[in-house]
Amino acid sequence: MKPSPRSHLYRLLLVLAVAGAGFVGLRQLAIPDSWNKEHWYRGDALDELAAQPSRFGGNVSCEGSSCHEPPANHKVNYDALSQGLHAGVACESCHGPLARHAADGEKLDHARLNVANALCFGCHQELVARPETFPQFSETLLYHELLNVRETSPCRACHNPHEPA
Amino acid sequence: MKQPETNGRRVFLSKLLGGGVAAAGALMALRTPALARVLEDKDEGFDPGEREYVFVVDVQKCIGCGNCVRACGIENNVPEGQFRTWVERYVVTHEGVHVDSPNGGMNGFEAIDPALREQAINAFFVPKLCNHCAEAPCVQVCPVGATFTSPEGFVLVDPEHCIGCGYCIQACPYGVRFLNKERRVADKCTWCYHRIRRGQQPACVTVCPTGSRSFGNVRDENDPVTQVLKDDQWDVLKPGMHTQCQVLYVGLPRVVV
Amino acid sequence: MLPNESLVNYIFPNNAHIEWSLMIVIYPYITGLVAGAFVVSSLYHVFRIREFEGIARFALVAAFCFGLFAAVPLLVHLAQPQRAFNIFFTTHLTSAMSVFGYVYSSYMVLLMAELWLTYRDYFIERARETSGLQRVVWTALTLGVTEYTPEAARIDYRLTTFLAAIGIPWACVLHGYVGFIFGSVKANAWWATPLQPIIFLMSAIVSGMAMLCLMYSFVRWRTGRPYDYAMIRKLMIFLWGFVIVDFTIEVLEVFYSYYEHGHHWSLIGPLLSGPLYDSFVITQLLTLSAIPFLVLAVVVIRGVDGKPLLYLANFASLLLVLQVLVMRFNVVIGGQYISKSDRGFATFHFEILAKEGVLPALIILAAPFVVYYILSRFIPIFDDDERLTAR
Numbered sequence: 001m002k003p004s005p006r007s008h009l010y011r012l013l014l015v016l017a018v019a020g021a022g023f024v025g026l027r028q029l030a031i032p033d034s035w036n037k038e039h040w041y042r043g044d045a046l047d048e049l050a051a052q053p054s055r056f057g058g059n060v061s062c063e064g065s066s067c068h069e070p071p072a073n074h075k076v077n078y079d080a081l082s083q084g085l086h087a088g089v090a091c092e093s094c095h096g097p098l099a100r101h102a103a104d105g106e107k108l109d110h111a112r113l114n115v116a117n118a119l120c121f122g123c124h125q126e127l128v129a130r131p132e133t134f135p136q137f138s139e140t141l142l143y144h145e146l147l148n149v150r151e152t153s154p155c156r157a158c159h160n161p162h163e164p165a
Numbered sequence: 166m167k168q169p170e171t172n173g174r175r176v177f178l179s180k181l182l183g184g185g186v187a188a189a190g191a192l193m194a195l196r197t198p199a200l201a202r203v204l205e206d207k208d209e210g211f212d213p214g215e216r217e218y219v220f221v222v223d224v225q226k227c228i229g230c231g232n233c234v235r236a237c238g239i240e241n242n243v244p245e246g247q248f249r250t251w252v253e254r255y256v257v258t259h260e261g262v263h264v265d266s267p268n269g270g271m272n273g274f275e276a277i278d279p280a281l282r283e284q285a286i287n288a289f290f291v292p293k294l295c296n297h298c299a300e301a302p303c304v305q306v307c308p309v310g311a312t313f314t315s316p317e318g319f320v321l322v323d324p325e326h327c328i329g330c331g332y333c334i335q336a337c338p339y340g341v342r343f344l345n346k347e348r349r350v351a352d353k354c355t356w357c358y359h360r361i362r363r364g365q366q367p368a369c370v371t372v373c374p375t376g377s378r379s380f381g382n383v384r385d386e387n388d389p390v391t392q393v394l395k396d397d398q399w400d401v402l403k404p405g406m407h408t409q410c411q412v413l414y415v416g417l418p419r420v421v422v
Numbered sequence: 423m424l425p426n427e428s429l430v431n432y433i434f435p436n437n438a439h440i441e442w443s444l445m446i447v448i449y450p451y452i453t454g455l456v457a458g459a460f461v462v463s464s465l466y467h468v469f470r471i472r473e474f475e476g477i478a479r480f481a482l483v484a485a486f487c488f489g490l491f492a493a494v495p496l497l498v499h500l501a502q503p504q505r506a507f508n509i510f511f512t513t514h515l516t517s518a519m520s521v522f523g524y525v526y527s528s529y530m531v532l533l534m535a536e537l538w539l540t541y542r543d544y545f546i547e548r549a550r551e552t553s554g555l556q557r558v559v560w561t562a563l564t565l566g567v568t569e570y571t572p573e574a575a576r577i578d579y580r581l582t583t584f585l586a587a588i589g590i591p592w593a594c595v596l597h598g599y600v601g602f603i604f605g606s607v608k609a610n611a612w613w614a615t616p617l618q619p620i621i622f623l624m625s626a627i628v629s630g631m632a633m634l635c636l637m638y639s640f641v642r643w644r645t646g647r648p649y650d651y652a653m654i655r656k657l658m659i660f661l662w663g664f665v666i667v668d669f670t671i672e673v674l675e676v677f678y679s680y681y682e683h684g685h686h687w688s689l690i691g692p693l694l695s696g697p698l699y700d701s702f703v704i705t706q707l708l709t710l711s712a713i714p715f716l717v718l719a720v721v722v723i724r725g726v727d728g729k730p731l732l733y734l735a736n737f738a739s740l741l742l743v744l745q746v747l748v749m750r751f752n753v754v755i756g757g758q759y760i761s762k763s764d765r766g767f768a769t770f771h772f773e774i775l776a777k778e779g780v781l782p783a784l785i786i787l788a789a790p791f792v793v794y795y796i797l798s799r800f801i802p803i804f805d806d807d808e809r810l811t812a813r
Contacts, residue, residue: 247435248436251435261428261429262426262765263430264428264765265432281429304516305516306516306518306607307517308508308509308514308520308522309508309511310512326505326508328501328502328505328506328509329501329505330496331442331499334436334441335610337609338608338762339762340435340761340762341436342436343436344441350501350502406608422763
């Protein structure tokens, strides 16, 4: 008995149909359940991304706590900073992020730092690109000339970082 | 490839430890009152519909201290040599423009060559970060929907879905994207989405000493950023690209690209 | 010369590393060979160009061999290759790249169907002649239909013609969309042009035709068979025509940019006189385009025939397969030289053993030829193959 002249095509189509169906099934299983079809993203990603822990607490997190009784002088420094010229400066930009310092009322590490001139110059070194209204170190400023202050003279001898002026 | 694997394991372990400590610390810190106020999960009632965010950069206030670059790197585990944000220095002369960004400005800037300083007509710093474009070309070209715009306008990357093809990196006109060499997926500034969800500001805004960087909700009448919109003296980068940047630059000089 | 009045070479911090490297250079090259070879086959099957009857099957087999490896450079390039199937599952249709999975696999299905219809009678014969494991394999290839009737042959003939016909636009989509991937990136001044899909397609056909000429000449030489000079002549005429079109459109694109002197030229001018001068102006245009153009002009206009035709055709074809590869390099890498800062250029360094190094690239490029050789041991490709003439 001769096969139909089209039988090989039917076989081919059968193979393709089976492969296609298998693929469609696989695809249905593989698409994440939370997939947002309108905006095309995995919905669960939002909460996953939001779960990333914060390392910086902001100044409000340094305001004071039972951890910082004397001799840390913490509250004193915080109040002085908030009222002075450095009010806009983040404690953590010099002292490091909260997450490195404390956890659950327990101290992880010191938040003290090395107050060498480099710390002050990071902002106050004279650079031509800095706004002219921003205070930049110069040996020719009145008090610096009077007191013979050089670049190498310790800033802290006269300037308290929490109350700079 | 041998090299990345051993590095990868070491990095993974150190991250596990560091992240575990930081996560445990953050969670446990919730118990102290002041910290709790800051870090409590303000997610209940986070309605994306009430929020539309912009990021404002006041160019005239930036002093190039690099606090932002360092803080972002710490907050978001950004690998060395890659940048979610950076600061550029422009020195404009009659002969042309001198632009530099040593290590993205992470360690601040050194003084420029005196000869160049002689010729300087104008000089300033410009912070750069992802513009979270309302019509982001990076979102358009992602073949699998790994990068997307969240309901409140953040352009984010789903690190579990990204295949690492790099098309988004090519499509971004502002060069803010990179392939994270440790996580092996596309990465970029997220405006610290995780912090915003908790009612905090982005890390770079938190540590900026001069208020050059700010961030806010334009739907909130009390938010200072709304004044920026009312004053209408803002610009965006590469306006010809028509990507509808949501980072508004105030006092943006002409030569900045 | 630096772009936009820059005094120093300034690139954005994230632009230092060129992300799309050699793997993305060879990917369009391989799909281009697939499209080009398929077009040659269709020139006979659809347009009935008699001279190509003898190489129609050969071109199809070659297209298939190249097609097998088209996806490999992409898998090597991906930073998360195990998630590659996301392109099938969560296809983001606003992205030209997203359609790759479906376009490529459907094209391979079409190619395999056409090959199967072409070789079906040979599979049936082999199934009858062999025994044991060999018989099982050949029978499987026939899908169990072991009789070859004249009516079935007629149906196959019509179907092959049909598949060859729809295969042409499908090959154009398979390769044209690659051009669109680059051409639609407004952020890249060297890439962004509406002409990009056409440029890629024209150069793909050039590479396919030139590569077939080289492969044909080599195979006929190694098997001690005669050369079909009439076919080679016709192929060179077509090749010359496509070289002219390809060259014209590529130069036109640069010329428009230069003439308009707009934002694009502020970057492309310094690019072409700087980092891309040697590889684009000297190598791609002057050496690898102008010389084959002239050689083919001589071949076509002076009616060269016989052995001189063979030598000149292969000389021109060799230069052209290199030209298209260099063109892919100049587009992919060249575009990434331009930093988004608009004020400087990045640098590219060839690596040998790295993931996207020269060695993996050469291996992937060589693989289709190895497969072709293996296939030729099992199936006859040319009409004067002893496995066919012995009957």
